[in-house]
Amino acid sequence: MTKHMEDAKVVGQRVLNATTRQIDLIAPVIAADAVPGQFVNVQVTKHSAPLLRRPLGVAAVDRENGVLSLIYRILGEATQLLAEACSGDVLSLVGPLGRGFDLQAKQPLFVGGGTGLAPLLYLADAFRARGIVPDVLMGGRTATELFWKDLYEEKAGLLGLTTDDGSLGTQGTVLALLPDMLSAKAYDCVYVCGPAPMMKAVSAAALAAGLPCQVSLEKYMGCGLGACLSCSCQGVGKRLKVCKDGPVFWAQEVAEW
Numbered sequence: 338m339t340k341h342m343e344d345a346k347v348v349g350q351r352v353l354n355a356t357t358r359q360i361d362l363i364a365p366v367i368a369a370d371a372v373p374g375q376f377v378n379v380q381v382t383k384h385s386a387p388l389l390r391r392p393l394g395v396a397a398v399d400r401e402n403g404v405l406s407l408i409y410r411i412l413g414e415a416t417q418l419l420a421e422a423c424s425g426d427v428l429s430l431v432g433p434l435g436r437g438f439d440l441q442a443k444q445p446l447f448v449g450g451g452t453g454l455a456p457l458l459y460l461a462d463a464f465r466a467r468g469i470v471p472d473v474l475m476g477g478r479t480a481t482e483l484f485w486k487d488l489y490e491e492k493a494g495l496l497g498l499t500t501d502d503g504s505l506g507t508q509g510t511v512l513a514l515l516p517d518m519l520s521a522k523a524y525d526c527v528y529v530c531g532p533a534p535m536m537k538a539v540s541a542a543a544l545a546a547g548l549p550c551q552v553s554l555e556k557y558m559g560c561g562l563g564a565c566l567s568c569s570c571q572g573v574g575k576r577l578k579v580c581k582d583g584p585v586f587w588a589q590e591v592a593e594w
């Protein structure tokens with residue numbers, strides 16, 4: 338797929354919780370091509386420091402209005418600078434990048450945690466556009482981390498919630514609810530995005546249940562373009578570049594989580 342460099346005008350920033358924001362950008366060229374699971378490289382500042390670009394997964398696309406939405410956690414100087422971008426500011430984007438999700442499923446189950454729930458939002462929109470409503474299992478440490486529930490309420494069918502401290506939904510990790518969810522319906526694919534230990538455990542359970550499973554890996558990315566090898570990880574029988582071969586993989590392609 339063709340990637341583009343596009344100057345994108347910020348049209349809004351939405352506070353999702355204390356450390357998580359949604360930024361909406363006018364980027365009609367990239368929005369026209371981006372598929373769920375892909376990401377864009379965002380130039381967060383015109384200055385050379387801290388680093389020119391950050392990879393952020395696409396959380397929503399409004400093709401009619403050419404708007405691309407990204408959800409990010411404020412983790413360091415670069416994302417802090419991004420959080421300070423105001424409506425009307427222009428950011429340079431490169432994208433869409435990477436391999437997205439397979440959309441063949443007729444009865445999908447999503448399992449997500451943290452900002453891993455961002456690319457699954459766009460995936461939910463893509464399924465709904467095909468008349469398919471995904472079920473969603475999400476986990477967080479506390480109820481405040483599960484602000485995602487409100488974002489998914491209108492997109493998901495069955496919505497399973499877990500928190501480590503039991504402040505919302507079932508106490509425990511997503512693994513506490515996964516067996517119940519897996520037996521609730523005849524799912525034909527599980528899509529997982531979140532912390533690596535969670536993806537490893539959920540994909541093992543899905544494969545053991547005979548279900549195909551796609552995972553979206555998160556690795557540090559330097560270039561985001563397949564040139565620097567900073568994102569490489571061990572796949573089955575070969576090294577994988579997460580930015581180029583992924584970030585979405587079939588679970589059985591991944592050897593190192």
Ligand code: FES
Nearest residue numbers: 561563565566580
């Ligand atoms: Fe440079 Fe993947 S980030 S090769």
